[in-house]
Amino acid sequence: MMPLFSGLCRINEKNIRCYLFTCLIFFVAPPLKAQVKAKDENPDSLVYCKPGLANSPRPKFFELSRTSSYFHNARANNYLTESEERKRVVSNDRFEAKLKFPLWMHPGFNMFGGIGYSSETYSFAKSGSQRGDSGFLSNIDEQTLKGVSAKIYATKPFKSNKFLFAKVGIKFQGDFHETHSPVNSYLNYDAGLLYGWKSSEDFVMGAGIAASNNFGRFSIYPIFVYQRNFTNRISLEALLPASIKVRYTTFDSRNIIYGVSEVNGSNYRINQPEILPGANGAIVWQNANVDVKLGYEREIHDWLWFTLEAGIRQNLRSRIRYPEADGQEVILDCNWDQSMVFKAGIFFVPPRKLLNRH
Template sequence: MVRKLPYLVLFYSLNFCCYAQESIVNCTDSTFCVPGVIGLPRSKGIVIKREIVRDYSISSKSDEYGNSKAELRRNRRWEFKLRAPIIMKDGFKMAAGIKYFVEEHNFEDAENLEYPFYKNLENRSLRSIRGEIFMVKPTKTNRFYLLRLSGGLNGDYGSDSFAKHEFFKFSVSPLIGWKKNDYVSYAFGVAFSYNFGRRSIAPIIAYNKSFNNQWGVEMILPAEAKLRYSTLNQKNFFYLKSELNGSNYSVRLDDNQKELLYLNKSEVRFLLCWEREIHDWLWFGIESGLRSNINFDLSSEVGFNADTVIENKLNAAMVYNVSIFVVPPRRLLK
């Protein structure tokens, strides 16, 4: 029993988000209603992901730095995520998480690059480390409340030339929702975030609907929409999805630069995904699809009204990623 204790502690900690998704047959006065619906997979507590985008071009225009073009061999990215509970009560749940990723860009003929922005991308990785807090407030009616807070460092924050607060970014998303029945839930809210590459405020519509135990749709608009299919034993999940990804990095073009610039990155992806159980609590996932760039500009400030220093255009490219992740074991959910 002593040998099993560390594993039980780990799986108990990973159980938070999946517990919030377990189906509740009736949202009566004696039952707390939660936002999950039948058919959703168990939530991911630990995720390690490797991603690559290959063979695409970039063209740049700037009054200050001039114009240029180049070819990229690949854009590689490592990602690590961890989530664990803080509070687990019937009337209130809270979880905390950490997310770290690092991505690098590799150009063709890198040793002959002259354009400052391209040299910066080749020589410096784009990194992000963020902390997150998730709160769920069920009620004894069919209503629930959600809140997500996130904050961290984005960009070349290892530099000693700038204070760490200049790399800090945060986001907040409050929502109010209703669970119509075991197969349908929806919510409305607002997001202060960088999903469009620049700091912005946008409405959110979340909608989960399961047509049966195998087919369903999951939406968090405008960020993501998924069509879901699972085998009867729920050991295989298949997704057809589109997603909007965005981030904002504080960067510098050279060591003598006195002020930071801001890389506004946003893109839309169209993906096919397969997730497969290896063991009860251990899974892997594979994704492949098309990435289409929306924004990859450098600006002097954050926000939609900021002046663009370098306007960049990337052509569409194929994206591939593979992940391995840990979910709560089934026996802890019974």
């Protein structure tokens, strides 16, 4: 349950509505098994709810990954200078490192912490123009945009089939250029609360609410979870509006094949005024994509796995505005063509012997 809120972004464009509508179809399907009934009316005789499904993969506590998309066209419309720029994207590369660790472990309450680092670069086909005297796309060529995050996850199970899950997080995102701007000018934050119920060992549902503040723009939206085991090897995880994943696990539990559709995004503050011609001060660049991918995970050792993914990326939104809280005006729109996307990484999980002890 811990990754539920990670990567959530506020998407309200028309081209995502069909995606969400398709996701909600899964909620009308009845569960495979009847609801779990209390063995005793006395609450003291019950055990605490365990939110996870039976036969779920072991949780990741450290992950290194690189995601790349290649060879597609980009177009930027600068409303400040009333100009248009077209470029060929050679690659868009994103490196991520994530660590999760326990803070408090108890049958009636669990708390975990998480920290993360990311860096992202765009490389464009070279032309005769030089950086600094062209448009936005030319000026972000080979620029490194970074992110540093910290999160806390908490789960409160009850002596029934119900539980609460909460998450709060902060993230610093931008070019971190040497200017007089304070570090907190790069700050974003988000929070969420989910109420869930476990009808059986193979069926979990939940609903809640999440909120975020991205450089002065506050948003609030509903969240849903639907997790279901069709068999001991095939399962579905719908974490809306973030992702839908269908997973197949081999009999030895050392190979996982899955298909996933997920929304991901980034928000960067750029303090270099020369990056966007015509801009008056710092700018905020917002991106949102939908990735549809096939993935494969393989156990290398009891605690070490690798992952490979390949699929298609569709951009939903890419725009620039000023960072002021009331800055609703879009000063640049980017359009990115559909592209192939690839991901490779390794991750660490708790050893089986350690989990069996608990």
